[in-house]
Amino acid sequence: MIKILFVCHGNICRSPMAEFFFRSLVEQAGKQAFFEVASAATSTEEIGNPVYPQARRKLAEHGIGCAGKTARQMTADDYMTYDWLIGMDEANIRNMRRICGGDPKDKIRLLLSWAGRADAVADPWYTRDFEAAWQDITQGCRALFQTLCGEDCDKKSKYYYNLSF
16 A cells, blocks of 8 residues: 655645545546545644635535545654655645654655656645646646556656556
């Protein structure tokens, strides 16, 4: 099983959109038995709060629900629990490494790095541009999914998982 934790500042916009979109990719591919997907925050500001209404609406526009999701903070234990800890921007990455006491196994990555990009998913809480965040999140998630189990993956890649069994 591949365990993925998506992380952003508050766990009410970007990381839950990534969590639930990635889950939809997994479901569409019929690979639910092979993935565990969750999301968390680096801060304590939104703990217990539901997904932000505009993020919830953006998911709903694409037929994706997120009922019951509430924000939680990432912990150091998450580093041992998850195979990949995926941050949305460099501030998230710095805070994730601080929370985890480093990244000795190279598990902490920027979401858009999976799509060959070095930029961040801008925080729509501040930009108010949920469509731009959605486009970046879906691009990063699709690239991550393709890298982990897609048909065109290089089976010798250290990231490839054969999920056809």
